[in-house]
Amino acid sequence: MAKECNNTSCNKSSCEGCPSKGQPQSLQEEMNAYSDIKHVIGIVSGKGGVGKSFVTASLANRMAAKGYRVGILDGDITGPSIPKMYGLKGAAQGDENGIYPLLTQNDIKVISINLLLPTEDTPVIWRGPILANMVKQFWKDVIWGELDYLFVDMPPGTGDVPLTVFQSLPLDGVMIVTSPQDLVRMIVKKAYNMAEMMKVPVLGIIENYSYVKCPDCGKEIKVFGESHIDEIAEELKVPVVGRMPIDTVFASKADCGAFHEISNAYIAQADAVLPR
Numbered sequence: 001m002a003k004e005c006n007n008t009s010c011n012k013s014s015c016e017g018c019p020s021k022g023q024p025q026s027l028q029e030e031m032n033a034y035s036d037i038k039h040v041i042g043i044v045s046g047k048g049g050v051g052k053s054f055v056t057a058s059l060a061n062r063m064a065a066k067g068y069r070v071g072i073l074d075g076d077i078t079g080p081s082i083p084k085m086y087g088l089k090g091a092a093q094g095d096e097n098g099i100y101p102l103l104t105q106n107d108i109k110v111i112s113i114n115l116l117l118p119t120e121d122t123p124v125i126w127r128g129p130i131l132a133n134m135v136k137q138f139w140k141d142v143i144w145g146e147l148d149y150l151f152v153d154m155p156p157g158t159g160d161v162p163l164t165v166f167q168s169l170p171l172d173g174v175m176i177v178t179s180p181q182d183l184v185r186m187i188v189k190k191a192y193n194m195a196e197m198m199k200v201p202v203l204g205i206i207e208n209y210s211y212v213k214c215p216d217c218g219k220e221i222k223v224f225g226e227s228h229i230d231e232i233a234e235e236l237k238v239p240v241v242g243r244m245p246i247d248t249v250f251a252s253k254a255d256c257g258a259f260h261e262i263s264n265a266y267i268a269q270a271d272a273v274l275p276r
Contacts, residue, residue: 039149046157068148074111098141101144188229
């Protein structure tokens with residue numbers, strides 16, 4: 001018969017034979033008591049500069065326009081851009097129950113380190129564990145209320161903060177954002193393999209900077225060369241759910257804080273792979 005594990009007097013010998021010995025322990029953080037979130041979707045990439053924040057905000061806009069209750073957790077602590085895109089300014093307020101996210105003009109709830117700093121250009125000079133703990137606080141200390149979707153704009157790569165998001169948040173799936181360069185196969189596979197190792201489904205791949213249209217003749221110019229995304233997606237058995245061109249209208253809206261006005265039809269296929 002297995003020994004009963006007495007937590008008040010645990011030691012090496014007393015815990016031998018304990019039923020819980022050797023069992024994996026969940027690292028997921030408890031959701032804030034005043035939050036009720038149905039689906040958590042991560043937006044990831046194997047490298048920076050591919051447009052994760054742009055995709056995150058585009059997905060949030062699309063789902064909000066369809067009538068869903070939506071939030072964005074800006075997990076890119078050292079390079080936050082979501083508040084600037086939506087023109088959000090000022091400090092997030094809180095009380096004994098937690099921190100309240102700010103609301104965009106299209107009713108998307110947003111939390112970001114830039115909403116907690118003295119100014120939006122104050123640098124975050126923190127080591128990895130502190131950055132990771134900040135993401136946990138955005139989950140457990142923020143009062144999200146009732147949400148159908150929380151989109152998490154994750155930092156690039158496979159380091160401390162992305163790992164914390166995978167381990168601490170109940171992700172329903174991730175979207176991989178990439179670009180058409182030749183090294184994309186390696187970059188996509190890094191993000192895909194991390195999700196696989198963490199047992200989180202990869203819902204789809206979105207390619208950014210696919211082309212730019214000539215303003216005179218409308219010809220599509222492949223600035224970064226021919227795309228290899230279809231063959232990579234076929235190899236990984238993951239659908240391509242968006243191909244986004246370089247669009248100056250989108251860029252200008254983000255720069256002037258009016259991204260709430262954007263409806264990004266280039267990622268319309270992504271709607272279908274999101275859990276309901």
